Amino acid sequence: MLEVENLCIDLGDFHLRDISLSVEEGDYLTIIGPTGAGKSVLLEAIAGFYPLLSGRIFLDSRDVTHEPPERRGISIVYQDYMLFPHMTVFDNIAFGLRKKDLPKEEIKREVKYIARELRVDHILHRKPGTLSGGEQQRVALARALVIKPKILLMDEPFSALDDKTREKLRSLVREVIAEHGTTVIHVTHDFEDVFVLAKHVAVMREGRIIQFGTPEEVFSRPQCEFVADFTGTNLLRGKIVGERNNLTMVKVGSTILYTVDKAEGNVTLSLRPEEVILASEPSKCSAQNVVPVTVESMERRGYHVWLSLSSDDFSFRAVVTPNTVVLLGIKPRRRFYALFKASTLKVIK
Ligand SMILES: Nc1ncnc2c1ncn2[C@@H]1O[C@H](COP(=O)(O)OP(=O)(O)OP(=O)(O)O)[C@@H](O)[C@H]1O
Ligand SMILES: [Mg+2]
Known part of the structure; x- marks a missing residue:
């Protein structure tokens, strides 16, 4: 599904160094690591926001290394929701579908379907500013999923939420992801996310992936002192x-x-x-x-x-x-x- 080959990025003071990663269809990969390790940069590089120094990115066996972000079929969900404040929830969710020029009826049907799955179908007429954090993040997820992305990228999606809301949203995400068979890469600082959601986990440090495996492998068989200490x-x-x-x-x-x-x-x-x-x-x-x-x-x-x-x-x-x-x-x-x-x-x- 996603192949990242020897990816290097130079951001002046920071470098992503020789990242190789293989994510299969339907996989759920979490990325963990200390602050500043390059987790967000890696996610955004996969989405196509940074020029590469070297390396290649394949999606569904197609080389997308030089494709602009909007052509990659990738959705990103951020910690701070990033909804369009002047649009209703319905229009926020419909945004990606409208860009695809789909018929009006189909857009309505798709928006309603995903809104029901993410339990935001009762607030479709509201503006994001009037919603709770948990509601906003459910809308952001609906907007990301409605276009049926090849891969869903999430950067600390639950970290702005209180414990209870986070727990609820985590199980909801688990349900919806399983239902759609979506392939996910999820950056997190919360090990709970790793154990509840992930099939695989990558540990990053100083721009490199230093261990990759199942949660069980990474947490009980750390390959170096750093991963042992971090986990x-x-x-x-x-x-x-x-x-x-x-x-x-x-x-x-x-x-x-x-x-x-x-x-x-x-x-x-x-x-x-x-x-x-x-x-x-x-x-x-x-x-x-x-x-x-x-x-x-x-x-x-x-x-x-x-x-x-x-x-x-x-x-x-x-x-x-x-x-x-x-x-x-x-x-x-x-x-x-x-x-x-x-x-x-x-x-x-
Ligand atoms: N556009 C940019 N230009 C230059 N440097 C950048 C840019 N974006 C990020 N960096 C630097 O790259 C390094 C990695 O940043 P990144 O945001 O990927 O860390 P992170 O692992 O996501 O950390 P956190 O857990 O705090 O979110 C940081 O030192 C950051 O200052
Ligand atoms: Mg980050």
Whole structure:
């Protein structure tokens, strides 16, 4: 569907460097990365807003590298909606269809259909300035989807919305995208978007894509320190020392841990903080790894509490619910057991 080959862009102080990307029909790709990584520039380059230094872009096997944005069959949705303020919702949604010179009746039918899907059919007569943020973004989505784009690009589409509205819109987008089989590239800072919506995720840093994979691959098998840190995954370094009960034994400092992965020699291991269970007693659990730890610090983030833990040999992070904090009496300097299954400790290198 979309092939980006060795794309380079020079914006003076900033460069997109040798970006290659392949997105299949019906795929949902999220792009994550720190601010200034070039996520928006990449999206706009695909849309055709920047001249390329080198590289090529194919859409449906057609070379569109030198085609102007309006001929590419791409729609973009932005964080700040970007609706035409002087037009009604109906006219906003109809805009792309009118440019195609479709018959009036057909335009009306298509607008009404998509408006119903995005639950804005009751506000078609209103002007954008009178709508809530969530309503405006649903209109922007309707306007983007009504032309049946080959690919829908979204740049932080939910970030201006409150939590509840964001959650609702996210599920609505999921429904509508699945219904239409739309191919999507979605830039986000919200990992929730990645887990709820994405089939693939690309991590960008300093104008490059540094990892690409399924959400599961990227979040539990980060290929470098940067991705591990950015996605909040723990990295441990150890050495494979043997096998027991079909599990691989790995020595991290003087602690023996177990993994189901097969490997040899020195290894880097990853462990998601969500997979760690804290307990006052070392037993009564099917987890093969039991590590005595001290709580170094704790930090509330959203609904969860992040713990920095240290054992005699290594430090790592775990995430627990506020309820667990109360039940176990978790406090800095207190000692617990960190339990995690062999299947959650992954050899990544
Ligand atoms: N038209 C432009 N001309 C020159 N530099 C630009 C232009 N647009 C963006 N940049 C620079 O390119 C870099 C990447 O910007 P971009 O907007 O793609 O970042 P981003 O990854 O989307 O960040 P954020 O998460 O904050 O939105 C930034 O340093 C920015 O200042
Ligand atoms: Mg951006």
